[in-house]
Amino acid sequence: MKRDKPKYKQIVDAAVIAIAENGYHQAQVSKIAKEAGVADGTIYLYFKNKEEILISVFREKMGDFVEIVKNAIKKDITATEKLYEMIEGHFRWLHSDRHLAIVTQLELRQSNKDLRYKINEVLKEYLVLLDSILKEGIEKGEFDGQIDIRLARQMVFGTIDETITSWVMNDQKYDLLKLAPEVHRLILNGMKS
Amino acid sequence: MKRDKPKYKQIVDAAVIAIAENGYHQAQVSKIAKEAGVADGTIYLYFKNKEEILISVFREKMGDFVEIVKNAIKKDITATEKLYEMIEGHFRWLHSDRHLAIVTQLELRQSNKDLRYKINEVLKEYLVLLDSILKEGIEKGEFDGQIDIRLARQMVFGTIDETITSWVMNDQKYDLLKLAPEVHRLILNGMKS
Amino acid sequence: MKRDKPKYKQIVDAAVIAIAENGYHQAQVSKIAKEAGVADGTIYLYFKNKEEILISVFREKMGDFVEIVKNAIKKDITATEKLYEMIEGHFRWLHSDRHLAIVTQLELRQSNKDLRYKINEVLKEYLVLLDSILKEGIEKGEFDGQIDIRLARQMVFGTIDETITSWVMNDQKYDLLKLAPEVHRLILNGMKS
Amino acid sequence: MKRDKPKYKQIVDAAVIAIAENGYHQAQVSKIAKEAGVADGTIYLYFKNKEEILISVFREKMGDFVEIVKNAIKKDITATEKLYEMIEGHFRWLHSDRHLAIVTQLELRQSNKDLRYKINEVLKEYLVLLDSILKEGIEKGEFDGQIDIRLARQMVFGTIDETITSWVMNDQKYDLLKLAPEVHRLILNGMKS
DNA sequence: GATGAATGAGTGTTCATTCAT
DNA sequence: AATGAATGAACACTCATTCAT
Numbered sequence: 162m163k164r165d166k167p168k169y170k171q172i173v174d175a176a177v178i179a180i181a182e183n184g185y186h187q188a189q190v191s192k193i194a195k196e197a198g199v200a201d202g203t204i205y206l207y208f209k210n211k212e213e214i215l216i217s218v219f220r221e222k223m224g225d226f227v228e229i230v231k232n233a234i235k236k237d238i239t240a241t242e243k244l245y246e247m248i249e250g251h252f253r254w255l256h257s258d259r260h261l262a263i264v265t266q267l268e269l270r271q272s273n274k275d276l277r278y279k280i281n282e283v284l285k286e287y288l289v290l291l292d293s294i295l296k297e298g299i300e301k302g303e304f305d306g307q308i309d310i311r312l313a314r315q316m317v318f319g320t321i322d323e324t325i326t327s328w329v330m331n332d333q334k335y336d337l338l339k340l341a342p343e344v345h346r347l348i349l350n351g352m353k354s
Numbered sequence: 355m356k357r358d359k360p361k362y363k364q365i366v367d368a369a370v371i372a373i374a375e376n377g378y379h380q381a382q383v384s385k386i387a388k389e390a391g392v393a394d395g396t397i398y399l400y401f402k403n404k405e406e407i408l409i410s411v412f413r414e415k416m417g418d419f420v421e422i423v424k425n426a427i428k429k430d431i432t433a434t435e436k437l438y439e440m441i442e443g444h445f446r447w448l449h450s451d452r453h454l455a456i457v458t459q460l461e462l463r464q465s466n467k468d469l470r471y472k473i474n475e476v477l478k479e480y481l482v483l484l485d486s487i488l489k490e491g492i493e494k495g496e497f498d499g500q501i502d503i504r505l506a507r508q509m510v511f512g513t514i515d516e517t518i519t520s521w522v523m524n525d526q527k528y529d530l531l532k533l534a535p536e537v538h539r540l541i542l543n544g545m546k547s
Numbered sequence: 548m549k550r551d552k553p554k555y556k557q558i559v560d561a562a563v564i565a566i567a568e569n570g571y572h573q574a575q576v577s578k579i580a581k582e583a584g585v586a587d588g589t590i591y592l593y594f595k596n597k598e599e600i601l602i603s604v605f606r607e608k609m610g611d612f613v614e615i616v617k618n619a620i621k622k623d624i625t626a627t628e629k630l631y632e633m634i635e636g637h638f639r640w641l642h643s644d645r646h647l648a649i650v651t652q653l654e655l656r657q658s659n660k661d662l663r664y665k666i667n668e669v670l671k672e673y674l675v676l677l678d679s680i681l682k683e684g685i686e687k688g689e690f691d692g693q694i695d696i697r698l699a700r701q702m703v704f705g706t707i708d709e710t711i712t713s714w715v716m717n718d719q720k721y722d723l724l725k726l727a728p729e730v731h732r733l734i735l736n737g738m739k740s
Numbered sequence: 741m742k743r744d745k746p747k748y749k750q751i752v753d754a755a756v757i758a759i760a761e762n763g764y765h766q767a768q769v770s771k772i773a774k775e776a777g778v779a780d781g782t783i784y785l786y787f788k789n790k791e792e793i794l795i796s797v798f799r800e801k802m803g804d805f806v807e808i809v810k811n812a813i814k815k816d817i818t819a820t821e822k823l824y825e826m827i828e829g830h831f832r833w834l835h836s837d838r839h840l841a842i843v844t845q846l847e848l849r850q851s852n853k854d855l856r857y858k859i860n861e862v863l864k865e866y867l868v869l870l871d872s873i874l875k876e877g878i879e880k881g882e883f884d885g886q887i888d889i890r891l892a893r894q895m896v897f898g899t900i901d902e903t904i905t906s907w908v909m910n911d912q913k914y915d916l917l918k919l920a921p922e923v924h925r926l927i928l929n930g931m932k933s
Numbered sequence: 934g935a936t937g938a939a940t941g942a943g944t945g946t947t948c949a950t951t952c953a954t
Numbered sequence: 955a956a957t958g959a960a961t962g963a964a965c966a967c968t969c970a971t972t973c974a975t
Contacts, residue, residue: 319516705902737930
């Protein structure tokens with residue numbers, strides 16, 4: 162691997178832009194290469210094939226975000242607060258990179274099952290962190306001890322993901338970050354009056 | 355349109371099976387035609403192009419389900435109960451057709467952005483019903499008057515969708531229907547103890 | 548298989564011309580299609596892939612020749628005469644098709660090992676016929692009972708093949724057919740005075 | 741040219757091994773360089789291009805063998821005996837280098853027409869020696885004065901070549917050297933009883 | 934002399950759609 | 955209405971060669 166070489170990062174970043182601007186199926190290797198300012202063949206000095214570029218996009222970018230969450234979890238705060246940090250961090254992560262938001266929420270989902278399976282592997286690291294927050298909250302009595310962890314995880318992730326996707330499909334025209342408190346509140350208290 | 359002709363339905367059903375069994379990208383028009391027992395060219399007497407078949411799959415099948423929900427809403431029950439009927443109905447709908455579940459949760463999401471926008475148009479009818487339940491619940495004081503309808507809708511839909519997708523990705527090996535009460539409870543009360 | 552359809556033969560013949568005129572590595576599928584007067588995609592209705600075209604070229608054309616030899620062998624003539632018919636038939640076969648001669652003697656030998664292995668399978672049918680002539684000649688006392696059949700076969704085939712290849716490499720500028728009697732004589736009597 | 745520098749020979753030897761072990765089309769310049777223990781670019785300090793390496797392989801190795809034959813011809817022996825020395829020498833040459841045998845009999849024949857014409861230029865030196873033996877034999881009355889020198893040459897070379905190729909294709913699993921007397925006998929006396 | 938990272942031209946194959954029958 | 959043979963555009967990847975160091 163040559164992940165430390167500057168061209169590796171250069172190509173990953175170019176892939177995000179090429180996919181966001183042209184769409185998944187129209188982001189040919191030659192377009193990515195052009196965007197990165199390298200020759201087509203150079204791509205293959207850093208990636209085995211096109212799929213490797215795409216999985217790397219997700220792994221590298223998601224990795225940045227997982228780091229943020231990991232740091233938030235280490236803090237001496239309640240599970241409730243950690244959950245907020247996760248939601249807000251997730252929103253902030255994609256809010257700060259319009260292209261990346263389009264790629265993760267819309268384009269990368271068009272990939273074939275093989276690639277999506279690999280993407281899910283990366284996603285698992287995120288879901289494990291979420292689970293640990295949920296477990297901690299239950300242990301500390303902050304969250305309802307009766308809840309099914311798997312269902313709760315699906316509610317949290319499903320709500321966050323759907324919120325971001327809607328924001329992207331609406332051309333990111335409102336402020337995603339401002340929604341964090343209300344999403345947090347809904348997840349914790351539900352809709353009941 | 356020739357939606358009433360028997361071959362129209364025949365082709366739509368064949369498309370569901372072809373996609374579920376071969377995957378979105380491997381469900382060529384010729385495979386759908388073979389599954390439907392017609393010639394390739396015949397497809398084009400009933401659909402303008404391949405995209406039309408796929409959008410029809412979603413429209414026809416989703417239509418069946420929307421009818422169910424519409425009937426549930428007419429009943430003289432509380433908004434809370436209507437919400438339960440919707441969740442349970444959604445689960446029951448996909449629980450009763452394994453192929454369709456695979457197609458809506460996994461395969462159709464690989465379609466390009468254009469098709470997905472069109473699918474979302476169809477989905478809107480469903481979301482409008484969901485909104486009406488939410489509004490009714492707020493008016494009747496069952497749901498918190500402070501909630502943002504859009505966010506609440508995204509939580510409900512995101513949670514349901516993620517729950518079903520997880521079930522499909524786990525090869526539908528547990529009983530989806532049994533999860534309805536807990537999902538309903540989580541949405542209403544949240545995770546807080 | 549669709550070997551009886553006229554387009555099958557049309558494509559095989561086009562391949563011979565395309566390869567002879569452009570060389571093995573420059574005979575792209577698109578060139579063969581153009582020569583055959585069909586679209587590129589049409590090729591794949593009759594052949595699984597490019598290699599299939601090439602092996603078919605050899606099989607179909609070699610088949611024609613093997614038939615000739617089979618008929619010659621049935622005749623009520625001596626093994627010595629049968630051997631002459633084989634040599635003369637081989638020369639006549641390639642003499643009658645300049646393009647095919649170039650393809651079998653020069654171009655097809657550039658194919659990769661896989662393809663050459665398959666070509667050798669076809670060639671085996673020819674060598675079996677040769678062996679049967681040799682055995683018959685030995686039994687009838689026409690040929691030396693001491694000779695090693697395998698070596699004799701290699702001498703006969705090696706001599707014929709080298710003679711034709713030289714003729715092709717010299718741009719087929721002399722009369723190959725006239726060499727048959729002398730080649731026959733050399734094989735039977737050797738060089739000794 | 742830099743044929744005397746140690747790296748020149750080093751690269752030629754590496755090419756033989758790389759081609760024999762990987763096949764003609766899989767013997768990339770980078771593989772030859774690696775086998776020779778030099779950088780890719782270094783190859784181009786000694787050879788104009790890849791074709792130059794391959795022609796050098798044939799020239800250098802064939803040259804060794806031609807020397808042997810030249811010495812054999814100088815001896816005070818009959819043309820018949822010289823012919824035997826040539827056959828036996830040819831067999832011995834390739835028998836002593838398994839890699840080289842694969843390269844000359846199988847792999848190098850996959851090269852394009854251009855390269856094969858150049859290889860034939862090198863081969864000519866060998867064929868001239870063969871011709872001189874044939875002429876001497878005729879003059880001395882050992883060989884039939886009626887034979888066509890060119891055809892006789894093609895018989896001798898074709899038989900030897902086909903014999904060696906068969907041996908290589910059979911994974912060199914029998915003793916090639918033992919075949920020399922019988923091949924010699926066949927060429928001289930033919931198959932007739 | 935030696936290196937090796939970078940280059941970029943070149944091609945077999947698939948499949949949605951058409952149209953003569 | 956129905957057929958299915960024919961079409962042809964579109965793209966990831968390899969590898970011989972170069973040249974700045």
